[in-house]
Amino acid sequence: MSRVLILHGPNLNLLGRREPEKYGYITLSEINDRLHALAAELNLELEIVQSNHEGALIDALHETKAGVVVVNAGALTHYSYALADALRATEAYKIEVHMTNVFAREAFRQHSVISPAVSGAICGFGVNSYLLGLRMAAEFLKGNV
Numbered sequence: 001m002s003r004v005l006i007l008h009g010p011n012l013n014l015l016g017r018r019e020p021e022k023y024g025y026i027t028l029s030e031i032n033d034r035l036h037a038l039a040a041e042l043n044l045e046l047e048i049v050q051s052n053h054e055g056a057l058i059d060a061l062h063e064t065k066a067g068v069v070v071v072n073a074g075a076l077t078h079y080s081y082a083l084a085d086a087l088r089a090t091e092a093y094k095i096e097v098h099m100t101n102v103f104a105r106e107a108f109r110q111h112s113v114i115s116p117a118v119s120g121a122i123c124g125f126g127v128n129s130y131l132l133g134l135r136m137a138a139e140f141l142k143g144n145v
Contacts (some may be wrong), residue, residue, distance in 0.1 A: 001045045002141040004134065005066035005092070006035060007057055008050035009074030022100050024126055031127050038131055042138040058086040068093045068137035070130065077102070077112045087117035093140045097133040098123035119145075 008028060011018060016027035032048055039046045049060040054076055061069065061083075069092045076083050077098070087094055096114060101124030115121055120136065122129045139145050 001043055002068075002138075003045045003047060003064075003066040004039065004137045004141075005060065005064045005069045006032075006046060006048045006130070006134075007060060007069060007071040007073070008048070009057060009072060009076050010052040010054075011074055012072060013050055013052065024099075026127050031130055034127060035130060035134055038134050042134070044134070044138060044141070054080055054083060058082060061086040061090045064090065064092065066092050067141055068095065070095045070097055070133040070137055071114070071118070072097045072099070072130070073114055077114055079113060081113055084114045084117045087114055093137070093145070094118040095133045095136055096121040096123075097129040099126050099129050100124060 013028055015023055015031065016025050028050060035048070036046060047064065047066060049057065051057050069090060071094065073080065073083055094117065096112065096118045122132045125132060136145065
């Protein structure tokens with residue numbers, strides 16, 4: 001079974017109660033449940049890490065044996081060169097996801113320092129951004145990307 005690492009960055013543990021007008025009422029636990037259900041359908045093994053600490057996310061990247069990383073780095077997306085470097089150092093195929101359309105938000109959110117370190121990005125589809133990212137992970141692992 002192929003392994004996929006899902007990385008949830010800072011404040012994503014607050015989904016469901018944090019800015020529901022932007023992120024909806026779905027919780028991180030519910031997102032993870034949907035990811036696990038889809039992973040079972042796609043015959044993928046998931047490793048899921050959420051942290052509010054940049055170093056913990058970097059450590060997860062350094063330690064992973066996953067073939068694909070799906071990352072929502074939260075606010076770290078816009079300023080964490082350390083996370084970008086860790087993504088570059090990871091041999092896995094990398095997919096950046098965001099629940100909101102970052103290009104329609106505040107100016108600082110419209111630039112991602114991690115985008116140059118990933119293969120592609122999906123944004124603006126709520127929880128479906130994660131699910132689309134996982135589907136793309138499966139396609140990559142099957143050799144279709």
